Amino acid sequence: MSIYTSLGSVSEYVINCTKCGNCQAVCPIFKETLHEVGVARGKISLVEYLLDGKMEMTDGMADRFSLCTTCMACVANCPNAVPSDKIILAARAEAVRKRGMHPIKKVIFKTLKLQRLFDFGMKTGSKFQGLAMKRIEGKHYGARLRFDVGLGKDKVFPNLAAKPFRSQYPTVVKVANPKKRVGFFTGCMINYFYTDMGKAVVDVLTANDVEVIIPPEQGCCGIPASVNGDVASAKALAKRNLKAFEAMGAEALIVSCSSGGTAWKHVYSELLEDEPEFKALADKWAAKTYDINEFLIKVVPFNKEALGPVNRKVTYHDPCHLNRGQGINKEPREILRSIPGVELQEMKDPGRCCGMAGSFSIVHPDLSDKIADKKIADIAGTKTDTVATSCPACRLQLNSGLVNAGLNKDVLHTVQILAESYAQGKKNNSH
C-alpha cells in the first residue's frame, strides 16, 4: 500500500498535523492567494474529511489539490515533520481514481508514455515550432506562444532542439582510462530543449575520466504523471527506465535534473511497492543514483587542476526537489566557488520555489508567474550576470521571468559553468 495506491496510507501522517499554521510562513501559493486551502494545513483538512467519510471526492477538491508546487517548503518548516507533499500526492492519485484525469493532462501523459510518438512529435515540432511560437529577438532566449492556448502568452519557452540530445550521442561515450562507468539519465527537457545542458554533463564527466552510457530506450522520468495522480502511466515509465538502465549496466546513474533525481532516488521504489521484482530493481538503482553536483563532490571528486578562468558573477537558485527533496545545496555552491573567476553572490531566500513545478505552470500559469515574480525580484537584488541552478525546469522558469522583466542574464546549470571552465583550461594549456 503506497501513497499512490491508497489514500488510507497517509492517515498516520494526517493525524500528526496539529493545524499550527506554520506552513503559511513559507508556502509560495498561499503568499499569492491568501486562501487557507492554498496551504498544506488546508489541504490536509480536506484529506481528513475524505478519510473520515465526511465528504466525497469532488472536482472542486481535485482542483484544490492541484494548487501545490510540491516545493516541500512546508515540510521543512513543520514542527511535527508532517510530509504534506506525500499527503497531497496521495490525494491527487485518489482524485484521479475517483474523478478521472484532467482532460488536457490525460493527453499529455498518454503521449509521454508512448515514447516513440512523443519523440516523433518533438522532432516534428522542432521543424514547425515557428508556426505556433514567436522567437524573441536578440539572443537565443526562446520563444513565446503566438496564441494563448491556456498556458498564458507570456511564458518564454526554450526553442525545441533541431536534433534531440540522445540522437546526437552514441550509446557509450568512451574515455581512455575510465575511473568509472556511469549511466546518464537525461530527462525530457535536456533531450528536447536544453541539449547544451546534456552536453555539459558529458563534457565534465569525460574530462574527469568517467565513461558515459546513454541508453537510447530511456524516456520520461514519470514525475509529471506521478505528481498528478496518473499512477498507471508513472509506473509504466518507471519500469521502462529501470529496464533500459539495467540492460546497459553501469556503476552509477547520473541525473542533472531535480525531478529525474527524485524519481530515481525516491519515487520509483514507492510506485512499484506492490511489484517485488521491480521494487528490488528500483531500490538497487536508487542507491546508486547521484545528482551530477553530488557525484562530482562525493563520488569522483572533480579535477580542479584543469579548470580555466570563467568571468561570471553568479547567483545560485536552489531547485526545491534537489535542495529539500535530496538535501543537496552545498555541493553546487562548492563547485561554483572552486571555478576561478566565478564570484558567487547569494540572493535573498535562494531556496524559495520559482513557481515552475512542471505541469503546475501549465494548469496554473498566472499563479506560476506571480510566484516567479518574487524570485526574479530577489535575483534582481543581486549584482550578477548569471543565474546558476541545477534543474532544467527551474532554468526555463527563471529564463522566462528574466526575459519578461527585461533583465539580461544567462541562466545556466552549474555543470555548464564547470564545462566552460574546463574548456577554458584546455584552451589555456594548448597555448
Add this chain to the structure above:
Amino acid sequence: MSAKEAISELIKALGKENVLSEREDLITYSYDATAVVPHQEPDVVVMPTKTEDVVEVVKIANRYKMPIYPRGSGTNLSGGAIPVKKGIVLSTQKMNKILELDTDNLVATVQPGVIIQDLNDEATKHGLMYPPDPGTVTTATMGGSVSECSGGLRGLKYGVTKHYIMGMELVLASGEVIKWGGKTVKNVSGYDLTALFTGAEGTLGIITKLLVKLIPAPETRKSLLAVFDDLDKAGNAISDIIRHKVIPATLEIMDKVTIGTVENFTHAGLPIDAEAVLLIEVDGYKEVVEREAPIVEKVCRDNGAVDIRVAQTDEERDLIWFARRNALPSLAQVKPALVLEDATVPRSKIPNVIKEIRKIAEKYNLMIGTYGHAGDGNLHPTIVIDPRDEDEVQRMHQAVDEIFHAAIALEGTLSGEHGIGIGKVRYLPLEFGEAGVDTIRRIKEALDPNYILNPGKMVIREE
C-alpha cells in the same frame, strides 16, 4: 432570509473574488491551531480589502442575523477563530499593508492583516523593532495578535502587545466606525479604549487599522544557559537576577521532561539529568550587555547552577536558542497532538507551579513537558496526547482543570497570552468571580447586544 441570500449580497458588496462559499473552501476555515476542540464550517468566508468592506459585511450580517468571526492567520490556541455558531468568517488577510512607518514619532500604522514579522522586517531597516514576538511571529497577523494580546519571549523586559498599541480604527457591531489614539505618547482623552479592545478577542469590534509603537532595536546581546539539579535553586536564581536589578530580554526555563525530549530529538547537548535549565539573554548597548551578563552568570552560580555556558559566538548563541525553539516541535513528535496551556503565575511561584504540574501529570498518567517564559511567570505546560485515545483525552481535560486551579491558587491567571476563547471561558469565574464575569458580560452587551461578533468566545450568553 437565508444564508444563500446573504452570500449573494456579500458578493455584490465585496466582489466575487473576496467571498468564498464552496464547501471545499469553507472546510478550511473550520479550525484554528487549537487542539481537541470541535470544528465548525462557516456559511461563508469574506476577505475585505478595506474598512468600507468591513462595514458592509457588518451591515449584511445584522440584516441576516449572521454572526461574524474575525480571523487573522488562524494560529491562535484558544479556539478564538472557530466559527462555532456558523455564519461569516471575516478574514483580514487581504488587509495586509503597512500604511506608514513614522521614524520621527516611532509609530507604525498598519492594516490588521499585516504579518508581525513583515512589520519587524520593515522596522529593522530603520534600526527599530516591534517587540511582541509570539511563537507564531512569522505567521500571525497584527490584528489577531492585538486581539489576543500576544506575549512571547521578550515579555519580561519589553512587555506585551498591549504596551505597544497607540491607537486603532475599529468597526463596531452596529457598523459604525470609530477611531482613537494617535502618535502622541501622552493621551488621556476619554476612556482608555485601547486597553478595552486589545485582547478583546474580536468580541467587541473588528479592528481595521492599528497604530503601534516601535522602539530602537538593541545594539547587541549575550546568551547563556544555566543548568540546575534542583528546581528550587533555578527558581531562586530567576528572582535573584531581578533582585540584582538586571532585567534580561529573555529568561526561559525548561523542565526535566522537556530537556529530555528536546535532547532526544535534537542532540543539542542538553544535560538530560538536570532538573531545570534556564536560558537567558541580555541585550542593549554593548557596555550594558558587558556589565549585565557577568552579573547574571554570577547570580546563577551563587544559586547553585551546576554548569553555565556563556555563548561566545553567534553559533553558540544559536545552539542555545535552537534547543529552546525545539521544545514544542520535540514534544510534538512524541504523540500526534498536544495541548499547549499558558497558565501564568508570579515569577516567584515558578518552582511551586512546576511541582504542581508534575503531581498532576503523575496523577493522571500523562506526559507533560513544562517550559516557558520564567521571567514573566508565563509557563507552557504541554500535554502530549493521542486524540484517538478517548481515555487519555478525558484525563487530559481533568489535568487541565487542575492546572487552572493550581495557577489561580498561586495568585496567577488562567491565560498569560493565549486568550480565553472557547476553551477557558467556563473557568473565568475562578479568576473573576461571578460579579466580575457579569461585568465582562455587560461590557459585551453594551457594545454587541445581539452577540453578532465572535459569539461563544470570552462571554457565554445567558439564555
